[in-house]
Amino acid sequence: MKTILKSLLAITVLSVVFTSCGNGGSKKGAQGALSGSAAEKVYVAPGEHDEFYAFVSGGFSGQLAVYGLPSGRLFKVIPVFSVDAEKAYGFNEETKPMLNTSHGFIPWDDSHHPDISQTAGELDGRWVFINGNNTPRIAKIDLTTFETTEIIEIPNSAGNHSSSFVTENTEYVVAGTRFSVPYPQRDMPIEEYKGNFKGALSFISVDPEDGAMDLKFQIMMPGFNYDLSHPGRGKSHGWFFFTTYNTEEANSLLEVNASQNDKDFIAAINWKKIEEYVNNGGGTKAPTRYAHNVYNETTHTATSTIKEEVVVVDPSEVPGAIYFLPTPKSPHGCDVDPSGEYIIGSGKLAAELTAHSFTKMLAAIEGEKFDGEAYGIPILKYDEILAGAVKQPGLGPLHTEFDGQGNAYTTFFISSEVVKWKLGTWEVVDRKPTYYSVGHLMIPGGNSRKPFGKYVLAMNKITKDRYLPTGPEVTQSAQLYDITGEKMELLLDFPTIGEPHYAAGCPADLLKPNSKKIFKLEENEHEYAVKSEAEAKVVRDGNEVHIYMTMIRSHFAPDNIEGIQVGDKVYFHVTNLEQDYDVPHGISMIGANTSELLIMPGQTETFVWEPKQVGVWPFYCTDFCSALHQEMQGYVRVSPKGSSVPITYTLDGDAVDAE
């Protein structure tokens, strides 16, 4: 009874806070609409779990953040394309290969479009994929460990933006180039862009068993900009749709010169047809260089392989596989409704939203209703494929998601709003402001056959006055709306890491039962793992010293090491012997030019220390692990180069393996 009373009180207090903020803080008075019930809808009591996971990309942070919905609480930032000192990602010896590319080690990227794997068009919760824009890459995150386990670089590509969307059974994760570039890459005058630059659309196959990625083929499209894409589903499964802009093929002042044509295109690609062509030996094996990085969960170690060949397909080789759908004014978002019938193009500069019909598209192809061609690719007649248009919906349409109830939700960047409209009748049902300049929006499963149409999350580019100021750089944010009623209801604002570019969401129950708790020591095949204190040792090999160390609450073995010399390269290979949930340990060494290690139960990680000064130097556990955490420490004695102090290592004054 008491607890009920207490939580009631808490809710009341919270609601009061919410309401009073609304009255005080708002410039537009828009928050006045926030009622106490909004607070209740996002309130997840202490110890309770959220209903949905949201994987929100970090944009220019290069990472992927995991939030709970409806609370907006941040659970984890998964390092993907950028180094993360907290988790030693890109710092320890095991994960450095993950960030290798054909340009060498790259510590950062710009992460954009997460997409959860699907089976039969529905979210299956096995992996989430995300693209790195700048040095084109696709990453795969394993949703049992919430760790990045594979990164594949995309050759012949630049500004990898129309990526990383999966087909209905995760046959492929698809990556399209934003910038067209010379193909093959070469030293040439930029003004000779037209005709010489190509836009690569890459199809990366995903092994249905273990998720292994493989760059199966690249389609070398005309030198447009390929902006976004989505797969067909249901009846349109087997096709993929890409928006294009700069069909003018301008190479300077694009903001003017790429906005000349009345219509650009959505490229419709029959990938099944091209796959068949390639499977039968079609395409050209072209020389190239790209890195393929795989993290092995058993060895706890990543390896990077440079690949030197890719199959490229010229569209003219596979007639009948690619068509252009004219779409007004530099279309950005390219979204396919749950039935697979409607392909929505959001012309950034257009006055209306365009919906193409897949059925009509097939009929137009059949009846050869063409309006000329571009580089040999037939352009379908606009009127023949149009299903309808949403008139005067707002300014600057960007992206659309679906609730599975016949409604679509589109963001408008310039007019800062989310607009709800009806598929088929194209009428606008509701509009709600966002604060401010919304980009993508996300409904869990909202780009699959089965959306979970309870909430929509809008992700904003600008927040201005919405939060306490933090100097010139202010937080970016996401906003949660309840979409269960006829009208949308704004429930919550919450700050995000980096730029919340896009997100993927799914019911928590899809992932919760599979979430890994520990790594089994028996299964640890790390080259330098030690599975009991008795095996701990220190081995000198020239000026390299390998310390095979263990950690458990709350000591290291060994914890006293002598015989190290200035100029040595000292590898700490540290195994966490714990086999219990939520007992990581950390380790850091004074003066090591790297990050700490944060080691999960049963895992082994390595850092390198090159001592530069004689002395006795301590190391310690960085993760508060038990009541005796402050006791978890050790010493390394560093002698001058050439010293005769022998290697010894002890625990409690004894050799480590003493019974």
Add this chain to the structure above:
Amino acid sequence: MKLKVLVVALVVAMVSSCGSDGKKSDKKAAPKEEKKEVVEVDPMKDKGIGPITSVTLTEIDQAMADKGKAVFSAKCSACHKMSKRFVGPALAGITERRTPEWIMNMILNPEEMVEKNPIAKKLLAEYLSPMANQSLTEEEARLILEYFRTVKEK
């Protein structure tokens, strides 16, 4: 001295307040009970709390004991030496001090044991570092028990 007692009480309170799996029970009671806790239970009757309710012992099975020793050195020896106190108590002769069920429950269910079982609670108060759950199977715990039966106190 007083400080130490305070620390113990605090730790007990901390540990009990972060019991596993986010159970929602009200856990404010602990410190007061502390004094009354003269362990009246006969340790050789206490079966502890956990999945093991009854173990029937027959003659020592040396093959099992050998396997148990291997599991013990992999999963337990970082904290326990048989003959001397280390991070945890010395374990030689443990089967003469505790029932087989209690030992196996301590291995399989240490969080609840140190939170609720009077003997285990007292041990935690003395050792401060918690007995680790090493996620063993019942079978592995049983092998270790067999190994323990072969190591008598000197």
